[in-house]
Amino acid sequence: MRKLKSNELIDQFNKIRELKIVRGEYKNNTPYYRVTGTVNNRHIDQRFKEQSRAKAFIEELKNKEEAKRSGLKSVKTKLSQEQIDDATAAFNRIPKGTYLTEVINFYLTHKPQEDKQISEAYKLFIKDKKRIGNQTRSINEYEYTLKKFIKTHGYRLCSNITKDDVTKFITKGNVGRITQNNRQRIYNSFFNYCSKQEWITKNPIANYQRNKIVTKTADYFKTEEVHTILRYALKDHHITLLPYITLAMMCGIRRCEIEKLDWSKIEFNENETTIHIDAEIAKPDSRRSFTPERIAIELLAYCNKHNLIKPYPKNFAKRFRKFKNDTGLHYSKNKFRHTFGTYFYAMCQNADTTAFVMGNSPSVLKEYYNGLSTKSNAEKFFNFNLF
Structure with a gap:
């Protein structure tokens, strides 16, 4: 007898039967995989959400037919013939020395409480993030990072997603280590949510190894360059940039925070000036208020x-x-903010104080700014006289 194809089996009449798998779609565009054929004069017509399940169904039929042809009907048991066939097929697949009850107990312990498609889980995930008050910026990051994964695997069940399925999207494209780590953080959050909802028994990337990042020294402006920047910012054709430059370089506020900062949040009093960064615009989602240094107060x-x-x-x-063209200086990303962090940390020599003003963590701050400048240079930066 010729070698059987993967979609063929021998029925109890010793005839080769072919089963076909055809992909189709429901009216709502959800895909399905349909298995059709005839076995033992019985027509087969089953639909499955995933191709892997359709193939597993054919494999199961093969094992059952093999069990039927093995002549196990003489065994005294209360099981029906169909149950005997099913048990025989199961025994043929489990590792040697393993009891069937062990397999069943493992299944009952690890079986998800509910089958949920990735696309449905994603919608509920985003809805929940909005409910608990995540910022729009964070929601947009979730949507942007997950959209291609959802488009590719949206029809699949959460419980059938593997580590390889996710890893391909974490490392996809010519992206750096930090970007990959950011993607991993978002996918990890999504699958942790699925786990809490009991749609999966374990996060598929729970053991994913994050990239090791070597923190680079922060790029900042020297005091002479700062003086150049401020002189140009005070010229008539650049004067509209003065508020931004003051808040970024002399106060250490993030660009994304400055974009949403209302001028009314800068409180001018006779004795002191206070800047209020509300939680709604703060990157760490935490309100902070601080009094800037003299040079910043004068500029504001x-x-x-x-x-x-x-x-x-x-x-x-x-x-x-x-x-930038007029000043002729080199500008890199966040260089204004790094300039403030470098000099403020060198001046106060207190990581907690600097971290609070900048809305950062002391550990990250030390990695970027520790030992970059001297206290004397920091005093030159903050004691510069413009007016």
Whole structure:
């Protein structure tokens, strides 16, 4: 007899039967896999959500037919013939020396409480993140990172997703180690949510090894360059950028926070000036208020007096590009904020205080700014006289 194909079996009449797997879609565009054929003069027509389950069904039929042809009907038992066939097929698949009751107990312990498609789980995940008050920025990050995975695997059950399925999307494209770690964080959050809902028994990437990141030294402006920047910012054709530069370089506020900061959150009093960063715009989702240094207070007061009250002016990118060209200095990402962090930490020599003002953690702050500048250079930075 010729070798059987993967979708063929021999029935109890010793005839080769072929079963076909055809992909189709329901009206709601959800895919299914249909198994059709005839075995023992009985028509087979079954639908499955995944191709792997359709193939497993054919494999199970093969084992049952083999059991029927093995002549086990003479065994005295209360089981029906169908149950005997099913048990025989199961014994043929389990490792040698393993009892069937062990397999059943393991299954009952680890079986998800509910089957849920990835696409459904994703919608509920995003809905829950909105319910608990995650910021729009965070929601957008979840949606952007997961959308291609959902498009590819949305029809599959959460319980059938493997580590390899997820890893391909974490490492996809020519992206750096930090980006991969950020993706892993989001996928980990999603599958932890699925686990809590008991749609899966274990997060498929629970043991995923994150990339080791070697923190680079922060790039910051030297005091002479800071003076150049401030002199150019006070010129008429660049004056609209002065509020942004002051808040970023002299106060250490993040660009994404400055974009949403309302000028009314800068409180001007006779004795002191206070900047309030509300939790709604703060990156760590935690409110902070602090009093800036003298040079920053003077610059903010100048902006307030001359009605320069838009921290992030219209056509910012175009204005800032011209400003960079005019100053002739090298600008890197977050260089204004890194400049403040470098000098403020060197001046106060207190990681907790610096971390609070910048809305950061002391450990991260030390990695970036520890030992970059001296206290004397920091005093030059904050005691510069403009007016």
